[in-house]
Every structure is written in structure tokens, then in C-alpha cells.
Amino acid sequence: MAPKLPPTHPLEHSVTTVAGSQAPAHHAPPRGILRWLLTTNHKEIGSLYLIFSLIMFFIGGIFALVIRAELFQPGLQLVNPEFFNQMTTMHGLIMVFAAVMPAFTGLANWMIPLQIGAPDMALPRLNNFSFWLLPVAFTLLLSTLFMPGGGPNFGWTFYAPLSTTYAPPSTTFFILALHIAGISSILGAINIIATILNMRAPGMRMMDMPLFVWTWLITAFLLIAVMPVLAGVITMMLMDINFGTSFFSAAGGGDPVLFQHLFWFFGHPEVYIMILPAFGIVSVIIPTFARKPLFGYPSMVYATASIALLSFMVWAHHMFVVGLPLAAELFFMYSTMLIAVPTGVKIFNWITTLFRGSISFESPMLFSLAFVVLFTIGGFSGLMLAISPADFQYHDTYFVVAHFHYVLVPGAVFAIMAAAYYWLPKWTGHYPNERLAQWHFWLSVIGVNLTFFPMHFAGLAGMPRRIPDYALQFADFNMLSSIGAFLFGFSQLLFVLVVVLCVRGGKKAPAQAWEGAWDLEWTVPSPAPLHTFETPPDFKRPTL
Amino acid sequence: MRSLWRWIVSSNVFLSTTPVHANGWNMPRGVTDVSGEIYGLHMTIFWICVVIGAVVFGAMFYSLFRYRHSKGAKAANFHEHTTVEIFWTTIPLLILVGIAVPATATLTKMYDTSEADLDVMIIGQQWRWRYEYLGEEVAFTSNMSTPRAQISGEEGFGEHYLQEVDEPLVLPINRKIRFLMTSDDVIHSWWVPELAVKQDTIPGFINENWVNINEPGVYRGQCAELCGIDHGFMPIVVHAMEEAEFDEWMLERKEAMEQEALGVDREWEMQELMARGETVFESICASCHQSEGQGAPPAFPALAGNERLIEDLEWHAQTVIDGVSGTAMPSFRNTLNPVELASVVTYTRNAWGNDTGDSVQPGDIAKRIAE
Amino acid sequence: MSGGTYYVPATSRWPVLGSVALGIMMFGIGMQLVYDASSVIMLVGLVGILSVMGFWFRDVVRESRGGLYDTQMDRSFRWGMGWFIFSEVMFFAAFFGALFYIRTFAVPWLGGEGEKGVSALLWPDFVPQWPLMNPPGDAVVGPRGTFSPWQLPLVNTLILVTSSITLTVAHEALKEGHRKVCRNWLTGTVLLGLCFILIQGLEYYEAYAHYGITLEAGIFGATFFILTGFHGVHVIVGTIILAVILVRVHQGHFAKENHFAFEAASWYWHFVDVVWIGLFIFVYVI
Structure with a gap:
């Protein structure tokens, strides 16, 4: 997702219009690697986030392919169970914390200032800090794989006491790495919230903001609310491992289930952190290519806010078989079912936006439409999982794996792809190669469904998750999934090709790259110059 | 996408007619009243999802087909309709209440552990x-x-x-x-x-x-x-x-x-202990220490050629009885009986070239446990 | 909304150096905890972070005093600090949540009370109580005694509440332009903060030396130290911040109507105070 390097204008492009000897207009911007290390520019930092996330997406993807290769047929062929467990753990951690979240933060960095008419993020230096924490954090995390005793091997949910008393020595490094990533997320979220609340162009009210901005505002709130809870719970782990406390040990009066309560109090909002910005992206793209305003803008905003609030009240639905008291089980079942209502509202709104539109099918639209369909399928299995008695059968099986991959891969990841294809003209000044993009889309759709649809059946038939080898009745499903996974994985190389080609050249894009798009970012030239909206634009509400 | 959906639907029609015990594509109906109820809930919610999916995706694909830009469709400009929005908030809510009622009943039944035989x-x-x-x-x-x-x-x-x-x-x-x-x-x-x-x-x-x-x-x-x-x-x-x-x-x-x-009260022959010990080792110990006693260091130490083990019978027996806290080695005090403990200790002292020649009697182990 | 005067710094070397320093410190902590390595690596990282913070804040202070910040920038700082404190609230919420869960559910269940009381089959000799003096497992030795809340903890409560008041007086004085008054009351606040830290240190010494309240003493020691410990760290940080502000007041920084650094420091201090009130009630009294 590298943008064409924006032109550097050492003199004529003063960073700020303020007078005085400190005005940086007199410095030539650093060149080479230093430019990227020291930058405070939201577009450059956005690009850094996106490139980082793409690299991590491939690293996490390689881990996934190791898993799928081992599961291609019954028996142990390629890796031993210990390494298999490290792969499932690292795949989850990298995809969640290093691929999906930074990708959305990168999009936020690039697009939020452009969409609200701000000169940059509210706190540009902090922005640079948030990004550069990530390579540090994930270098430390990935290095655990090479430590004595191996890397984390207890799943990305790292349940105590498997992750404390019974964990490999590298767990302490894993905790510290996660602390750094958490600091990065919190600071990034603070920056985004401050930008949205404080930096809007004159005349732009909250209810005028594009939905991508709205969903990110709510996401940032969720991040600030729950990342500290994650920090708290991993600190307790650190204490149990290194200082002899007994938070998660019954012998000292603690409780292993306490870990799960705290983890999922973070973990469920975390799930929405990974999907709300996707909702925003799709809500921006669908109206553009349907050439028709988004249906039910206010209800979209209220639905997003309700989902966010509900997310604090549903965490124990991840723990239905952990032995909760009946009252808790019922409460969490009801609250979880309620989430279907605002989510449904969103899907109905998208479809009604399509109704009587004038629809064209460019690659961003294709990914968005696939998002709507496949995310909805993930939503259906989510509704099934919410039914607590039935969850006693679904829990910890491949049915769950199928469910969350449907909401995360053709959900979050497809939305990120859609966003990339949608905004590449703005980033690089060129349209992506539509033919290759369409190939990428169709191969991805086929690969994703081939990978994850059979997992529903494997789970219902009784296959637990996180096992390196399985009974013979699950063999066919697993073989299909593995074939699909390799198809999907290798198709993503096409995406890299499209992006590289797009950076280097292609059909020139005008300021308004898409006919039906009318948010503020389309009023600046393509590619967007390094500095935009230094003088705030006069925001005019579109007359509807 | 539509054909995909048809595939799902048709495959599940096929499923619901498969025999109860077949470990096929779907959740088993099971062999208890509760498992039958859960299966019923599962299929109910599944069909509800299928119907909603058919309506929603139907409307979506109709719009995609009917209002193609390439066929010269002109976009309308409407963007809100309060009645419709109230409608599609309320209907799902009612459906959810409809599911919640039987789910609550089943769950309450699952939690009633009283009066067990x-x-x-x-x-x-x-x-x-x-x-x-x-x-x-x-x-x-x-x-x-x-x-x-x-x-x-x-x-x-x-x-x-x-x-x-x-x-x-x-x-x-x-x-x-x-x-x-x-x-x-x-x-x-x-x-x-x-x-x-x-x-x-x-x-x-x-x-x-x-x-x-x-x-x-x-x-x-x-x-x-x-x-x-x-x-x-x-x-x-x-x-x-x-x-x-x-x-x-x-x-x-x-x-x-x-x-x-009774085995605790008599003297066991070396061969007896070795034979019994091998069975115990294979079923209990081999998953970590491996069948040739080579272990999988650092997590699981080797037993073959383990000097501490060979030299110190006391420590060896006590480790098997009490385990090693903070490691994966559990206590077998309550898991294995004295005969099994004595035979597996004897076996590990004499297998794979450890050849200490010494043995432990079940009676000694019983005394240790009593202490 | 501004008219194009929002200050965007050109470049800065502090963020990237700061993240590298943080990485070194974390790596050092890990090496020390896992492999008993010396603390040199950690200290290098720590010194790095502190230096970076020093330089970074120096730049911000210079820019602010150089008149580069407009009112919109001021609002950005306010939102930033406000949400940062909210994140701190949630950090403590995790520990308070753990305490409530342990006291309401885990300990009673282990002792045979409540809906999961059947667990007591595993711990036949265990009697549930709080503070937990007799952890269920034989290997865990509980505390010998607990503090009376009405001695040192009460003194510390009074100290922190007083310090919040003195800080408010100092702030009001600054707003009125009485810089000397401001300086004196702020000095008092810093001294009260130091007193609190000393007394807390004394209490920790007592805990280990006389009461047997240690990190290893079961869940009571664990919750006690994680809550008071992280609070104590925040008091230390808050005191340092106030001391820096005091130095800046000395040097004639801060205008009557524009002194957000002072306000941010006081927000932080009040937050730390409020957390202590929660601690005093739920850790010591109840």
C-alpha cells in the first residue's frame, strides 16, 4: 500500500504559516531513511502503518499456511505439536495486533485529516511515536520464536494457567511486547479522538462527518477503554510468573477464570475495534458506487454507538462453558443476542442504499459487496453461537473458527482491501490496474470461502480447534480448507503487484477519482500533496 | 454468491435426514433429552438464518442486477424512511425474543444437577x-x-x-x-x-x-x-x-x-515389576518422556541416562509421587496406586540401559505415601 | 476552529528514539526476569526514555513559549490529556475489577458458598474470609495480620486530600496572577506528595517485616500490592510532574489565562487522589 512518494517542496511548501524564526519552512526535510524515521506528516505515517501491516499480514499468513499444511491430511507430517501451537498463537497475535489494527490505524492516519479538512493529526509527534513503537513491539514478539523453549504456545487468548505456570520462559517477553503494542494503540487512539473532536473544518458538525470518521471515533473510544484492561491483565500474568502472586491460582485464593473475565472484557470490544472501521469504509464506498447517498445516516451512527456500548456487556459469551452461574449465562446470552439488532440495521441500510441506485462494479465496490454478504454469513453463525445451550456444542470447535474468520477475513481484511483500492488513486495519483484487481478479488473470494466454509461442517461434526492432528471423519473438510488457504494466501501476492504497479504508474486519476464520491478528500489533487488543508476548507453540507 | 447460498441450503436439507449417529456434516442429535433439545435449537436458529439470508441477499442481488449503471440506471436520491427503520429494528427484536424463550428453558434444564443417581x-x-x-x-x-x-x-x-x-x-x-x-x-x-x-x-x-x-x-x-x-x-x-x-x-x-x-502386601519379582512398569510407562509417562525415555528437553527431561535418577533412588521415587512444582511433572500420588508407582519406578531404573539393577516394592511406596 | 495557524512540527527525532529506548528497557526487564541478567540493559533503556521525555517536553515548552500554539492546539492538548487519564482510569478498573471478583465470587466459592460452592470438595479445610489469611493451598502461607485502616492509611488519605486542596489553591493563585502564592502552595503540594511516598514505603516495610503481607502471601497480598503499588508509582510520577511545574513557575513560565501544562498536572494529581480514595475504601476499610 505504498503511496507514490509525495513531492518534497523544501521552500514553497511551508509546514505552517506561523511567523517566527522557528518556522520549519527554512529546514529542508530530511531525505532517505531519516525522512521516514522522523516524519510527523500524517500521510507519511499512514503509509508507514499500511506498509508495516502488509508485511505483518504476510508473516501472519505464512504462519497460517504452516498450520493449514500440517492439517492437509491426518497424521503429523511437517511440524511437531509444540511448534504447531506456537504457530496458532503467533498467527492470531500477529493478525490481530500487527496486521488488522495497524492497517485501520494507517487508513485513519491517511484519511481522517483529509475527510474532515484538517492540516494533520492533532498531535503529529505523538503520531510518529505510536507508529515506531510497533516495529519495536513485534520484533520483540517475533524474537520469542527463537528463544529457548520456543515462543508463546497457548493460543492468542493465552488462558492462565497454561500461559503462566505452564508457559515457556519467553512468555515474559511476549507480555512486554504486548505492553509496547498496547501503548502504541492507546496513544494512536487518543490522537485520532483529539483529531476528530478538535480538527474538523469550520462548519462541519459531528453529524456531517463521513461514516469512516464516525466509526473510527467510536473505535478510538473502545481502544482507550479496553487496551488498559489488557495491560492490567497481562501485568497480573507477569506477576504470577515472576513474583509468586496467585491471581490465577486457586491455591492462593485466586481463580483462573478471573483471567478470562478480564481478557474478554478487553477481547470483545477488541473484536469490534477490528470491525467498526470496516463498517465505516463500506458505508463510504457503497454510496459512491451506487451514486446515491447512504440510506439512514443517523441510524448508522446510532447503530455503531449501540454496538460499541453493548460490546462492554457481552464479554462472557466467550466463556459459556467455563462454568458461569446460570444468571450470568442468561444475562450474557440475552445481551449478545441484542447485538444482532443494530448489526442488522447496518446491513439493511447498506442494501437499501443499493436499492434504486445506479450501481457499477469497480474493485472497491466488489470487495465491499463481498464484505456485506460474507460478513452477514459470519453474523448468522454469530447469532447461532449466542444461543448459550447450543454454544455448549459449538464452543471451541471449528465452527467458532469459521465464524470469526468470516467476520475477520472477508470482513475486516476485505474492507481494508476495498479501502486500498478506493483510495489508491488519492494516494498515488494513479488508478490501480482494474483487470488485476478483479482477478485478485475473485481469487480471494473463492479462496476465502473454500478455506472457511468447510470449517463450519468440521466444527459441527465435532472437530475442536487448535489441534495439530484430527480424527479421520474430518479429513475431507480439512483438505478443502487447506487448498483454499493456499489459494487465498498466494492470491494476495496479486494485491502487492497491483499496489506496486499503481505506485509506479497507471491511468492518471483526477482530484475526484470516482464519479459518485463527494467527501472532502476528493477536493484535493491526486496524488494528495504532502500538506493539505493548511487553510481549512469551507465545508459545505451537500444539499440532499 | 447466490449459488453458494443454494449449496448451503441444499446440503443442510440433506443433513437433517442423515441418521442420528452419523458423524457427518451436522451437529449430532445425540442420545440424551438435552442433546435433542440443543439439536432442535440449533436447527431452528439455522433455518431462521436461512430465511433471513434469503430475503436479505435476495433484495441485495435484485438491486445489484436491476439497478446496474451499465444498463443506464438513474440513481434515486432518497436516504431515510423512519417507518422502514422502525420496522427492521422491531422485527429482529421479536424474532430474538422468540428464540430466547426455548433457549432459556433448555439452559435451565442443563443447569439442574439435583437428584443424581x-x-x-x-x-x-x-x-x-x-x-x-x-x-x-x-x-x-x-x-x-x-x-x-x-x-x-x-x-x-x-x-x-x-x-x-x-x-x-x-x-x-x-x-x-x-x-x-x-x-x-x-x-x-x-x-x-x-x-x-x-x-x-x-x-x-x-x-x-x-x-x-x-x-x-x-x-x-x-x-x-x-x-x-x-x-x-x-x-x-x-x-x-x-x-x-x-x-x-x-x-x-x-x-x-x-x-x-492386596499386591501391596506381597513381595514382587523383578520381572513382574518390569512388565507392569512398561505398561504404566507407555500409557502415562511416554507422552512427555517419550517411549525410549529420551525425553524432549528442555521441557521434558530425558530419563535414559539421567544421572540423578540413576544415583538417587530416594529422590526418584519421591519425584514420581509428588511431582515437581512449577513444571509439567505432576504428582502421581492420587493417580497411580502403589503397585503402579513401584513398577514404573523400577522400570525406569532398569530400562534403556539405565540398568541400576535395583527395584522398589509396592509396600515401600505405600509406606512413603502414608508418610 | 482556526484559520490556518495550527502548528505542525516539521520533524522530530524524539519519538523514534523514545520507542527504541522503550524497546531496550522492555528487553532488559525481560532479560533480568527470565535469565537473571544484570539490570544494565534495563537502566540504559530507562535513561534513554527519561532523556527523550526531557528533550521532547523541552521542545514543546519552547514552541509554546515561542507563541507557535493557537487555541485549537490548546484544545488538542486538553482532549489528549483527558483521554489519557480515562485510559489510566480503565487500567485501575482492571485491578479493582479483579479485587471485586475475587472477594465476591472466587473466595466464597472455594469455601463452599454460593452457586459454585461445590468447589470446596477440593479444599476441605478452607474457611472463606476477607482479608484472606489462610489461602486454600497448603503451599501458600497467608499473612499474619493486616493493617488497621485508621492508622497510616488514614494519615495518607488526609495527606493526599490535603494535597489536592493545596494544589487547587496554587492554581487559583496562578489564575489571579499571585505567582508567589502559587509557588508556595505548589511547593507544599510537592512536599505532601513526598510525605505520602515515604509513608507508603514505611507501610510496605511493615507489611513485609511484621505482617507477612507479601506478594507470595496468596490473593490478599497480590491484590494489595498490585493496587497500592501501581497507585504508588502514579504518585511518584505525579510528584515529579508537579516538581517540574514548580521549577517552571520559578522560571516565570505560565500566563494567567494560558497554562495548560499546570492544569494537566493538576488533573493528573486529582485523578491519583481519587484512585486513592477508592483504594482506601475497598482495600483498607471494607
Whole structure:
């Protein structure tokens, strides 16, 4: 997702219009690697986030392919169970914390200032800090794989006491790495919230903001609310491992289930952190290519806010078989079912936006439409999982794996792809190669469904998750999934090709790259110059 | 996308007509009243999703087809309609209430563990299950019996590959059996799909669940919660039998347990100990220390050629009895009986070239445990 | 909304150096905890972070005093600090949540009370109580005694509440332009903060030396130290911040109507105070 390097204008492009000897207009911007290390520019930092996330997406993807290769047929062929467990753990951690979240933060960095008419993020230096924490954090995390005793091997949910008393020595490094990533997320979220609340162009009210901005505002709130809870719970782990406390040990009066309560109090909002910005992206793209305003803008905003609030009240639905008291089980079942209502509202709104539109099918639209369909399928299995008695059968099986991959891969990841294809003209000044993009889309759709649809059946038939080898009745499903996974994985190389080609050249894009798009970012030239909206634009509400 | 959906629908029509016990594509209907209710809930919510999906995707694909820009469709400009929005907020809410009612009833039933005829304690251990029939003085450990050679591909797969054990849990049908579930180390989860019982075993706490099986048969499942290196090799087999047959089995087990207890009082021959020890080692110890005693350092130390072990019989016996805290080595004090402990200690002292020549008698172990 | 005067710094070397320093410190902590390595690596990282913070804040202070910040920038700082404190609130919420869960559910269940009381089968000799003096497992030795809340903890409560008041007086004085008054009351606040830290240190010494309240003493020691410990760290940080502000007041920084650094420091201090009130009630009194 590298943008064409924006032109550097050492003199004529003063960073700020303020007078005085400190005005940086007199410095030539650093060149080479230093430019990227020291930058405070939201577009450059956005690009850094996106490139980082793409690299991590491939690293996490390689881990996934190791898993799928081992599961291609019954028996142990390629890796031993210990390494298999490290792969499932690292795949989850990298995809969640290093691929999906930074990708959305990168999009936020690039697009939020452009969409609200701000000169940059509210706190540009902090922005640079948030990004550069990530390579540090994930270098430390990935290095655990090479430590004595191996890397984390207890799943990305790292349940105590498997992750404390019974964990490999590298767990302490894993905790510290996660602390750094958490600091990065919190600071990034603070920056985004401050930008949205404080930096809007004159005349732009909250209810005028594009939905991508709205969903990110709510996401940032969720991040600030729950990342500290994650920090708290991993600190307790650190204490149990290194200082002899007994938070998660019954012998000292603690409780292993306490870990799960705290983890999922973070973990469920975390799930929405990974999907709300996707909702925003799709809500921006669908109206553009349907050439028709988004249906039910206010209800979209209220639905997003309700989902966010509900997310604090549903965490124990991840723990239905952990032995909760009946009252808790019922409460969490009801609250979880309620989430279907605002989510449904969103899907109905998208479809009604399509109704009587004038629809064209460019690659961003294709990914968005696939998002709507496949995310909805993930939503259906989510509704099934919410039914607590039935969850006693679904829990910890491949049915769950199928469910969350449907909401995360053709959900979050497809939305990120859609966003990339949608905004590449703005980033690089060129349209992506539509033919290759369409190939990428169709191969991805086929690969994703081939990978994850059979997992529903494997789970219902009784296959637990996180096992390196399985009974013979699950063999066919697993073989299909593995074939699909390799198809999907290798198709993503096409995406890299499209992006590289797009950076280097292609059909020139005008300021308004898409006919039906009318948010503020389309009023600046393509590619967007390094500095935009230094003088705030006069925001005019579109007359509807 | 539409054909994909049709595939889902048609494949599930096929599913619902498959026989109850077939481990096919769908959740099994199972062999208890509760499992039948859960299956019913599952299929109800599934069909509700199918219907909603048909309507929603129908509307979507109709719009995509009908209002194509390439066919010159002109976009309308409407963007809100309060009535419609209230409608599609309310209807899902009503559907949800409709599902919540039967789900609540089933869940309440699942939580009623009162008035059980038999209590069975299920204890998860890395990586085996231990079953204790409370009040009956019968207890045993259940290990996976699939040979490692099948897993590594040196032998062909057996019929019940990875889902077979040396000693299945034996239960009577038509009696309410309460499970008390806990763990000695990490969290495991005891799951048998046909019984619709999946319950985490939490170290230090006890969870309850229950079954009342309607049909005799052999029901297979496995650990469902990641519990370490051999999580995938921790199967469960339940053998449900007629009540009379079960009572007979229970009598036999009790007698066998008594016989075993007598073994403490006599002197054992070296060969006897070695033979018994090899069986115990294979089923209990080999998953970590490996069948040739070579271990898997650093987590699982080698026993073959282990100097401390060879030199210090005292320490060796005590380690097997008490385990090593803070490591994966558990205490076998309550898991193995004195005969098994003595024979496995003797075996590990004399196998794979350890050749110490010394042995431990069950009687000595019994004394140590009593201390 | 501004008219194009929002200050965007050109480049800065502090963020990237700061993240590298943080990485070194974390790596050092890990090496020390896991492999008993010396604390040199950690200290290098720590010194790095502190230096970076020093330089970074120096730049911000210079820019602010150089008149580069407009009112919109001021609002950005306010939102930033406000949400940062909210994140701190949630950090403590995790520990308070753990305490409530342990006291309401885990300990009673282990002792045979409540819906999961059947767990007591595993711990036949265990009697549930709070503070937990007799952890269920034989290997865990509980505390021999607990503090009376009405001695040192009460003194510390009074100190922190007083310090919040003195800080408010100092702030009001600054707003009125009485810089000397401001300086004196702020000095008082810093001294009160130091007193609190000393007394807390004394209490920790007592805990280990006389009461047997240690990190290893079961869940009471664990919750006690994680809550008071992280609070104590925040008091230390808050005191340092106030001391820096005091130095800046000395040097004539801060205008009557524009002194957000002072306000941010006081927000932080009040937050730390409020957390202590919660601690005093739920850790010591109840």
C-alpha cells in the first residue's frame, strides 16, 4: 500500500504559516531513511502503518499456511505439536495486533485529516511515536520464536494457567511486547479522538462527518477503554510468573477464570475495534458506487454507538462453558443476542442504499459487496453461537473458527482491501490496474470461502480447534480448507503487484477519482500533496 | 454468491435426514433429552438464518442486477424512511425474543444437577482423563490408545484414529449421572458431542454437569480446550450400557481394585515389576518422556541416562509421587496406586540401559505415601 | 476552529528514539526476569526514555513559549490529556475489577458458598474470609495480620486530600496572577506528595517485616500490592510532574489565562487522589 512518494517542496511548501524564526519552512526535510524515521506528516505515517501491516499480514499468513499444511491430511507430517501451537498463537497475535489494527490505524492516519479538512493529526509527534513503537513491539514478539523453549504456545487468548505456570520462559517477553503494542494503540487512539473532536473544518458538525470518521471515533473510544484492561491483565500474568502472586491460582485464593473475565472484557470490544472501521469504509464506498447517498445516516451512527456500548456487556459469551452461574449465562446470552439488532440495521441500510441506485462494479465496490454478504454469513453463525445451550456444542470447535474468520477475513481484511483500492488513486495519483484487481478479488473470494466454509461442517461434526492432528471423519473438510488457504494466501501476492504497479504508474486519476464520491478528500489533487488543508476548507453540507 | 447460498441450503436439507449417529456434516442429535433439545435449537436458529439470508441477499442481488449503471440506471436520491427503520429494528427484536424463550428453558434444564443417581468426578490431567466414581471406591485413568506409530505415519490409521482410549468411562443408561469436573494442572474441556456435554475443567474449582443417556453405545469425543502440547491427543470414550450390565461391571471393577490393593502386601519379582512398569510407562509417562525415555528437553527431561535418577533412588521415587512444582511433572500420588508407582519406578531404573539393577516394592511406596 | 495557524512540527527525532529506548528497557526487564541478567540493559533503556521525555517536553515548552500554539492546539492538548487519564482510569478498573471478583465470587466459592460452592470438595479445610489469611493451598502461607485502616492509611488519605486542596489553591493563585502564592502552595503540594511516598514505603516495610503481607502471601497480598503499588508509582510520577511545574513557575513560565501544562498536572494529581480514595475504601476499610 505504498503511496507514490509525495513531492518534497523544501521552500514553497511551508509546514505552517506561523511567523517566527522557528518556522520549519527554512529546514529542508530530511531525505532517505531519516525522512521516514522522523516524519510527523500524517500521510507519511499512514503509509508507514499500511506498509508495516502488509508485511505483518504476510508473516501472519505464512504462519497460517504452516498450520493449514500440517492439517492437509491426518497424521503429523511437517511440524511437531509444540511448534504447531506456537504457530496458532503467533498467527492470531500477529493478525490481530500487527496486521488488522495497524492497517485501520494507517487508513485513519491517511484519511481522517483529509475527510474532515484538517492540516494533520492533532498531535503529529505523538503520531510518529505510536507508529515506531510497533516495529519495536513485534520484533520483540517475533524474537520469542527463537528463544529457548520456543515462543508463546497457548493460543492468542493465552488462558492462565497454561500461559503462566505452564508457559515457556519467553512468555515474559511476549507480555512486554504486548505492553509496547498496547501503548502504541492507546496513544494512536487518543490522537485520532483529539483529531476528530478538535480538527474538523469550520462548519462541519459531528453529524456531517463521513461514516469512516464516525466509526473510527467510536473505535478510538473502545481502544482507550479496553487496551488498559489488557495491560492490567497481562501485568497480573507477569506477576504470577515472576513474583509468586496467585491471581490465577486457586491455591492462593485466586481463580483462573478471573483471567478470562478480564481478557474478554478487553477481547470483545477488541473484536469490534477490528470491525467498526470496516463498517465505516463500506458505508463510504457503497454510496459512491451506487451514486446515491447512504440510506439512514443517523441510524448508522446510532447503530455503531449501540454496538460499541453493548460490546462492554457481552464479554462472557466467550466463556459459556467455563462454568458461569446460570444468571450470568442468561444475562450474557440475552445481551449478545441484542447485538444482532443494530448489526442488522447496518446491513439493511447498506442494501437499501443499493436499492434504486445506479450501481457499477469497480474493485472497491466488489470487495465491499463481498464484505456485506460474507460478513452477514459470519453474523448468522454469530447469532447461532449466542444461543448459550447450543454454544455448549459449538464452543471451541471449528465452527467458532469459521465464524470469526468470516467476520475477520472477508470482513475486516476485505474492507481494508476495498479501502486500498478506493483510495489508491488519492494516494498515488494513479488508478490501480482494474483487470488485476478483479482477478485478485475473485481469487480471494473463492479462496476465502473454500478455506472457511468447510470449517463450519468440521466444527459441527465435532472437530475442536487448535489441534495439530484430527480424527479421520474430518479429513475431507480439512483438505478443502487447506487448498483454499493456499489459494487465498498466494492470491494476495496479486494485491502487492497491483499496489506496486499503481505506485509506479497507471491511468492518471483526477482530484475526484470516482464519479459518485463527494467527501472532502476528493477536493484535493491526486496524488494528495504532502500538506493539505493548511487553510481549512469551507465545508459545505451537500444539499440532499 | 447466490449459488453458494443454494449449496448451503441444499446440503443442510440433506443433513437433517442423515441418521442420528452419523458423524457427518451436522451437529449430532445425540442420545440424551438435552442433546435433542440443543439439536432442535440449533436447527431452528439455522433455518431462521436461512430465511433471513434469503430475503436479505435476495433484495441485495435484485438491486445489484436491476439497478446496474451499465444498463443506464438513474440513481434515486432518497436516504431515510423512519417507518422502514422502525420496522427492521422491531422485527429482529421479536424474532430474538422468540428464540430466547426455548433457549432459556433448555439452559435451565442443563443447569439442574439435583437428584443424581451417580456422581462421577472427571479430572483433566496433561494429557489424560481420570474418572472417579464417588462413593464406589472405583477410579481409573483413561489414556489415548492410538499408537504413536500411526500418528507419525509409520502405520496405517485405525478405524477410531485419535478417538480411542485404553479404559473408557463406563456409564449406565437411564440413570441421572452428575459430573463433578476439575483439573490437576491447566484448563481442559471434557466434550462428548453425542451427550451434548462440554464443560471446562478449572484447576482448583469444580464445575457440574449431568447426563441421562437414552441409548447404549460407544460415544467418542476429545478435549476441547487448548491444554498444551498433547491437547490433540486427549480423547474421551464413553461406554454406555444397560443398567444391569453396568452394575455387574462395577462389581468386577471393585473386585479388581481390591486385588490390586492386596499386591501391596506381597513381595514382587523383578520381572513382574518390569512388565507392569512398561505398561504404566507407555500409557502415562511416554507422552512427555517419550517411549525410549529420551525425553524432549528442555521441557521434558530425558530419563535414559539421567544421572540423578540413576544415583538417587530416594529422590526418584519421591519425584514420581509428588511431582515437581512449577513444571509439567505432576504428582502421581492420587493417580497411580502403589503397585503402579513401584513398577514404573523400577522400570525406569532398569530400562534403556539405565540398568541400576535395583527395584522398589509396592509396600515401600505405600509406606512413603502414608508418610 | 482556526484559520490556518495550527502548528505542525516539521520533524522530530524524539519519538523514534523514545520507542527504541522503550524497546531496550522492555528487553532488559525481560532479560533480568527470565535469565537473571544484570539490570544494565534495563537502566540504559530507562535513561534513554527519561532523556527523550526531557528533550521532547523541552521542545514543546519552547514552541509554546515561542507563541507557535493557537487555541485549537490548546484544545488538542486538553482532549489528549483527558483521554489519557480515562485510559489510566480503565487500567485501575482492571485491578479493582479483579479485587471485586475475587472477594465476591472466587473466595466464597472455594469455601463452599454460593452457586459454585461445590468447589470446596477440593479444599476441605478452607474457611472463606476477607482479608484472606489462610489461602486454600497448603503451599501458600497467608499473612499474619493486616493493617488497621485508621492508622497510616488514614494519615495518607488526609495527606493526599490535603494535597489536592493545596494544589487547587496554587492554581487559583496562578489564575489571579499571585505567582508567589502559587509557588508556595505548589511547593507544599510537592512536599505532601513526598510525605505520602515515604509513608507508603514505611507501610510496605511493615507489611513485609511484621505482617507477612507479601506478594507470595496468596490473593490478599497480590491484590494489595498490585493496587497500592501501581497507585504508588502514579504518585511518584505525579510528584515529579508537579516538581517540574514548580521549577517552571520559578522560571516565570505560565500566563494567567494560558497554562495548560499546570492544569494537566493538576488533573493528573486529582485523578491519583481519587484512585486513592477508592483504594482506601475497598482495600483498607471494607
